[in-house]
Amino acid sequence: MRHDTWLDALAGELRRHGVAEQTAGNVLAETAAHLWESGDDPLRAFGPPQAYAAAVADSVRLETPRHAPGGPVRLEVVGITKRYGRRTVLREVSLTVRAGEVAAVVGANGSGKSTFLGICAGLVSPDRGEVRVHGSLGYCPQGGGTSDFLVPDEHFVLVGAGRGMSRADARETGRADAAALDWDPRGGTQARHLSGGTRQKLNLVMAGLGDPDVLLLDEPYQGFDQGSYLDFWQQVRRWRDAGKAIVVVTHLLNTRDGVDTVLDLGERSKERA
Amino acid sequence: MNKTFVVAETALREIARRRGVLAILVLFPLAFYLSRRDSHMGQSIRFVCLGLGWALSTAALFAGSAARAIEPRLRLSGYRGHHLYLGRLVALWIVGLLLAAPYYVLIRFDTDDVRYGAIGLIMVLTVAVAAPFGLALSAALPRELEGMLVLLIIVGLQMMMDPAGSASRLLPFWFSREIGTYAVDHTDGGYLARGLLHAAICLAALLAVVAIASGYRLRQRSHLRFVARR
Structure with a gap:
């Protein structure tokens, strides 16, 4: 799979999982850098974009405590x-x-x-x-x-x-x-x-x-x-x-x-x- | 007013897109008209008016049944019961008048020596009564098949019962036979007056049934209270 196609799909999936824009940008930059440096096939290196985005979303949520709702x-x-x-x-x-x-x-x-x-x-x-x-x-x-x-x-x-x-x-x-x-x-x-x-x-x-x-x-x-x-x-x-x-x-x-x-x-x- | 208008417009769009049903609705009264045209033109005119009533009642029955799925959410979206049933009635009345117009023209050019004004009046009254009649049936009998069978029985009785008998006055389209006699046989104005009174009573009663049934079904339940936002 081409790098940019895989990265576009990953960006869409991160959005779907509600990963904050800044975090998603960092993940994409790091992933892109790794792919360009290693020349690996993204599917072999990271797996399908859906699964990788889900894993990223899970780890981000574990790190970020849910805000305490307190509205009326x-x-x-x-x-x-x-x-x-x-x-x-x-x-x-x-x-x-x-x-x-x-x-x-x-x-x-x-x-x-x-x-x-x-x-x-x-x-x-x-x-x-x-x-x-x-x-x-x-x-x-x-x-x-x-x-x-x-x-x-x-x-x-x-x-x-x-x-x-x-x-x-x-x-x-x-x-x-x-x-x-x-x-x-x-x-x-x-x-x-x-x-x-x-x-x-x-x-x-x-x-x-x-x-x-x-x-x-x-x-x-x-x-x-x-x-x-x-x-x-x-x-x-x-x-x-x-x-x-x-x-x-x-x-x-x-x-x-x-x-x-x-x-x-x-x-x-x-x-x- | 805007809400009623939007419901009416939406209901008209729904009916207009049921092309097969529309074709049957248009041709249905024609079969009634042609059935006695050669032997007894007067009967033919009476039958075409009944056919109109039957066709429009059926359309109203199906429109009312189809609306049951979406009406509760529309009620929650800010509509009141009267917006919904009045909008639907307006749409059905428009369809009924469009349906009746070609039959009026047909009678106008195909028959002699009848009171055309009275025939027009029968058609308008039939349209006025048939729409709430179908909606009332759909309110009382939520399953379309049951409503359809009851409609079949009532219109069948309407055609078979002696209009002079007092029991036949309980049927919703009795006025069409009475005013039809005035129009075709040139009888005195008593037939017209009785027909008008019967149509007015039927219309008022059926509108009341539709309003009460809609108000009850879409009522705000007593356990639910809306309070102002804090």
Whole structure:
């Protein structure tokens, strides 16, 4: 593989992993210098750029302690209990998420993750408990949430109008957020013709339109490839750094994802059993 | 107003892109019209109005069912229930009027000795009632197949039941038979008045059902409170 091709790919992957610009620049300079001096094939010397970037990102995060979030409370979930018939899915579940925090809701299938998020979004009623949202809410459902016969720009305009955005602003913001997920939504492809992963990117972009204070994301990376998955977490970090409170339902929690709080509904369901 | 307009525009785009469905919608009333054209033109006119109502109700049923997936997130994005159902109704009413216009022209040039103004009135009222009727069915019966079967039963009954019987007045398009009689058989104004009253009551009742169902489904649940940012 040519050196410059490999280095370009490495630069892109470091960006995806959220490695700071300066650190990424240093890594690239050192790697390039080594390659030029040794004349080695980069694949043989460092391996695939994706794997090398992941290793760099891991080591950088271990060195850099996560900043302590301490923003004002944006989401307060207090004592949520939900039963379906005789089965108690959620018992006395509480969660507080502050501005600039990411909370992950994890647990096995059927542990009530999506139900919990639906309750936070006000789409499902609990049997007991209360949810307080300080500000506005953006919601990305696990599936659905888009309209088959509309193109992405029309989705942006539709959601944007609800948030009080102008058409041009909604389109522009939607396209910019899509680009951050490595997707160009122009071209007029109707949602029904998008792949599952691209449709989820559309879903995710719609959730973030209008700058909501709290983002509720229900396994939004379904159908994403590895690169898109990294882009997704990079977007989550950007939202966090912009002071959003984010709740992500996931069953794929990676040590590199850097969440602040983990709510394990699987442990709770074991306690119930 | 802007939110309702955007929903209406979006719903129109969605319907316009279902080309196969649109073609069936356009041709559907024609089959009704041609079925009795040779033997009884008056019946043919009544049937074409029913066909219009059936076609538009079906379109509204499917539009309402398709919207269920996206409406909760639109509600969370700042829309109120009335923005959503009014926008969709406006789109369906526009489609209905576009659908009815060629049939009005057809009747205008294909028949003699009928009250054309009254026929135009039937078509406008049918469009007005059919859109909320389909949306109300989609609200009550979330599965399209069930809604479709109920629609089939109601329109079938509408065609078979004696319009003079009191039970037939419970059907949503009874007014079209009544005003149709006024238009085709040149009866007295009582038929017109009864038809108008029936259409007004049906329209008001169906709009109320749509509004209540939408308000209930998209209500803000009592456990969720939005408080001002600190």
